[in-house]
Amino acid sequence: MINVSLPSGDIKQFEGSVNMFEIAKSISNSLAKKALAAKVDGQAVDMGYVLERDANVEIIVPETEDGVDVIRHSTAHLMAQAVIRLFPGTKVAIGPSIEYGFYYDFDPKEQFTETDLEKIEEEMRSIIKEDVQIERFEMSRDDAIRYFEDLGEEYKVEIIRDIAKGEMLSFYKQGDFVDLCRGPHVPSTRYLKAFKLRSVAGAYWRGSSDNKMLQRIYGFAFSSDKELKDHLKFLEEAEKRDHRKLGKELDLFFMSEYGPGFPFFLPKGMVIRNVLEDLWRKEHTKAGYQEVKTPIMLNKELWETSGHWYNYRENMYTSEIDETVFAIKPMNCPGGVLAYKHGMHSYKDLPIRMGELGLVHRHEFSGALHGLMRVRNFTQDDAHIFMTPEQIEEEIIGVIELIDKFYSGLFGFEYRIELSTKPEKAIGDAAIWDKAETALENAMKKLGKAYKINPGDGAFYGPKLDFKIKDCIGREWQCGTIQLDFNLPERFDISYIGEDNDKHRPVMVHRVIYGSIERFIGILIEHYAGAFPLWLAPTQVKILTINDDVIPYAKEVASILESEGVRVELDSRAEKIGYKIREANGKYKIPVQLIIGKSEVENREVNIRRFGSKDQTTQALSEFVTAIKEETRIKFDMDKLENK
Ligand SMILES: [Zn+2]
Ligand SMILES: [Zn+2]
Numbered sequence: 001m002i003n004v005s006l007p008s009g010d011i012k013q014f015e016g017s018v019n020m021f022e023i024a025k026s027i028s029n030s031l032a033k034k035a036l037a038a039k040v041d042g043q044a045v046d047m048g049y050v051l052e053r054d055a056n057v058e059i060i061v062p063e064t065e066d067g068v069d070v071i072r073h074s075t076a077h078l079m080a081q082a083v084i085r086l087f088p089g090t091k092v093a094i095g096p097s098i099e100y101g102f103y104y105d106f107d108p109k110e111q112f113t114e115t116d117l118e119k120i121e122e123e124m125r126s127i128i129k130e131d132v133q134i135e136r137f138e139m140s141r142d143d144a145i146r147y148f149e150d151l152g153e154e155y156k157v158e159i160i161r162d163i164a165k166g167e168m169l170s171f172y173k174q175g176d177f178v179d180l181c182r183g184p185h186v187p188s189t190r191y192l193k194a195f196k197l198r199s200v201a202g203a204y205w206r207g208s209s210d211n212k213m214l215q216r217i218y219g220f221a222f223s224s225d226k227e228l229k230d231h232l233k234f235l236e237e238a239e240k241r242d243h244r245k246l247g248k249e250l251d252l253f254f255m256s257e258y259g260p261g262f263p264f265f266l267p268k269g270m271v272i273r274n275v276l277e278d279l280w281r282k283e284h285t286k287a288g289y290q291e292v293k294t295p296i297m298l299n300k301e302l303w304e305t306s307g308h309w310y311n312y313r314e315n316m317y318t319s320e321i322d323e324t325v326f327a328i329k330p331m332n333c334p335g336g337v338l339a340y341k342h343g344m345h346s347y348k349d350l351p352i353r354m355g356e357l358g359l360v361h362r363h364e365f366s367g368a369l370h371g372l373m374r375v376r377n378f379t380q381d382d383a384h385i386f387m388t389p390e391q392i393e394e395e396i397i398g399v400i401e402l403i404d405k406f407y408s409g410l411f412g413f414e415y416r417i418e419l420s421t422k423p424e425k426a427i428g429d430a431a432i433w434d435k436a437e438t439a440l441e442n443a444m445k446k447l448g449k450a451y452k453i454n455p456g457d458g459a460f461y462g463p464k465l466d467f468k469i470k471d472c473i474g475r476e477w478q479c480g481t482i483q484l485d486f487n488l489p490e491r492f493d494i495s496y497i498g499e500d501n502d503k504h505r506p507v508m509v510h511r512v513i514y515g516s517i518e519r520f521i522g523i524l525i526e527h528y529a530g531a532f533p534l535w536l537a538p539t540q541v542k543i544l545t546i547n548d549d550v551i552p553y554a555k556e557v558a559s560i561l562e563s564e565g566v567r568v569e570l571d572s573r574a575e576k577i578g579y580k581i582r583e584a585n586g587k588y589k590i591p592v593q594l595i596i597g598k599s600e601v602e603n604r605e606v607n608i609r610r611f612g613s614k615d616q617t618t619q620a621l622s623e624f625v626t627a628i629k630e631e632t633r634i635k636f637d638m639d640k641l642e643n644k
């Protein structure tokens with residue numbers, strides 16, 4: 001008798017050995033029909049696996065993480081089978097499942113083309129129709145080497161040679177395609193349906209440029225057509241919003257071959273930047289921060305003291321001044337500590353909140369660079385807070401409230417918080433870690449915040465909170481962070497004079513709200529798809545003239561708006577009005593467009609058109625000026641704040 005324990009807690013009994021199909025069937029016919037694989041005591045197996053002992057069994061269905069992984073990996077095999085059929089003599093390397101899909105590396109006689117991808121996809125569909133059985137079998141290592149040598153599959157031979165002698169290896173056979181594989185796989189090809197081949201790219205064998213360049217075909221695979229369709233739609237939407245494309249179209253920023261990873265901001269991009277920075281300054285002053293500016297380059301010795309020279313050296317740029325090595329700062333922290341250390345501090349002065357919009361440089365590989373999202377220099381909206389251990393909780397509450405004010409109140413972003421706690425290797429004694437982690441949790445509890453804990457994921461020098469915002473197509477971006485630091489205060493031996501007239505060690509916090517201003521602008525471009533809200537738009541109002549006679553009045557409107565602080569542009573070119581509207585609305589996505597014709601001049605009115613709307617309304621100029629002044633004012637929507 002075999003006892004099978006199911007996740008539901010039920011126990012099924014079988015007379016003798018039993019395979020996974022039979023177990024699924026004993027639960028329900030519908031389960032047996034869609035089951036892809038199973039787990040026996042946590043170990044993934046195929047549906048054909050025969051159980052001969054008592055065990056915990058879980059049937060894997062398509063709509064689970066395990067299920068979709070089996071589908072993705074099986075679709076990779078399916079693609080390899082199709083490729084072998086269509087292009088005999090192609091050698092196969094490896095084909096894992098990845099996020100959203102799979103890839104397979106091939107060594108074909110000729111490079112694959114886009115048309116080949118279509119053919120391969122078609123062949124995959126016909127193999128699905130044939131309902132080819134997928135069977136597992138075993139071979140010894142040495143037999144397997146001979147087997148693949150006979151087939152001329154040199155990459156498989158190389159993989160197997162790395163495996164210890166005497167081991168039994170598992171293989172999967174579907175039709176005339178055999179792959180070395182741990183499995184599990186779907187029972188037959190008809191279980192696969194929702195996939196799409198995406199692209200083909202070069203990839204070095206085993207990721208090393210000393211090896212041959214293979215051809216990697218990427219594909220998407222999901223457990224249902226709907227999910228595949230949704231994902232393709234999401235990608236299309238993301239592509240439309242790509243900040244690199246929009247940044248060019250909207251004249252916001254550019255990259256030059258003279259500075260890969262070093263963005264140039266154009267006048268319109270600078271407006272956005274300045275609005276964000278001005279607001280940052282204003283709100284931080286209100287929240288009791290002072291601003292400092294620390295140097296870009298500092299003596300190597302400082303970086304040795306801070307530890308960056310030993311832990312972060314490969315990301316740092318260096319130069320020499322008077323035969324002494326200087327490093328360009330990758331972080332503002334050591335400079336911030338020096339600024340604190342410059343004076344004497346009493347407990348009465350704490351907390352000291354020192355903000356800095358600091359330009360940092362970090363080396364990134366050229367292949368990793370991505371528009372404004374991944375650059376080699378960027379501005380952190382940094383601040384370092386120095387405080388007594390007793391002040392941690394209240395300070396953290398203050399920072400969270402400030403972050404909430406920006407994310408919820410200003411941008412209307414939804415966001416999540418993650419708390420990363422003490423890792424195995426950590427400095428600072430247990431008591432201070434406890435105190436800090438408790439303070440972080442208490443702060444969030446007091447604010448009624450939900451948060452996820454990542455145990456052991458904190459930095460070696462302190463626990464942290466990460467803030468992840470969600471953009472309007474559901475992508476998450478990590479921006480804000482609050483990081484406690486027990487390391488730098490020790491390394492730099494900073495102190496304050498306590499009530500007892502003795503020296504004490506302050507607690508240090510690093511925190512950012514935007515994170516990197518450059519990257520945050522990239523996120524905003526994609527979030528708004530280039531159609532910035534009125535308060536942030538580089539040009540808030542554009543005046544479009546219908547003919548040359550109205551230019552004097554149009555100029556007068558522009559100068560009135562300008563004097564009221566509205567960012568206004570005048571388009572008085574001798575172009576057709578339809579063309580001007582298309583450019584202002586379609587290309588530049590300007591929130592408010594004023595169309596000036598004869599009747600507007602005669603009645604001292606403006607004809608108003610809003611971005612994305614075909615409606616036009618007419619208003620007296622004086623009324624419009626009053627209204628737009630109010631509308632362009634930066635407002636925090638206090639109702640949206642999570643903690644009021
Ligand atoms: Zn496989
Ligand atoms: Zn810092």
